[in-house]
Amino acid sequence: MIAPMCLFCRILEGQVPATTVAETPLSLAFRDIDAKAPTHVLVIPRRHVPDLGELAEYPDELADVVALAARVADDEGLDHGYRMVANTGAGAGQTVFHAHLHLLGGRELTWPPG
Ligand code: 5GP
């Protein structure tokens, strides 16, 4: 289940430091190292799959990632609104090929994102 060269698997294993904000038995939430908003948290499944679409093969784990992101949004007081983003594929800006949701909030978020 762990892909040894994968950055997020290494964060899950404690081999790369990260600022954890919440976790469940299935998922981990930690702050993005290059925050694009006052709240920018990455929520990842403990299972290594390359993108969120692939995680749909494990519905409980997909639901857990979404629920944890919503819980962090609540904890961070993002009651004005927030965005969950899953960049999928290099053409959409995905750079780490371990499924993750970006949780963004704490500022006005324009739409479309560009
Ligand atoms: P993607 O571009 O794949 O959608 O998102 C990957 C995210 O991982 C980027 O927003 C990037 O800033 C973040 N990131 C890259 N390396 C690290 C790291 O070592 N630690 C943390 N916390 N975030 C990282």
Ligand code: ZN
């Ligand atoms: Zn991984």
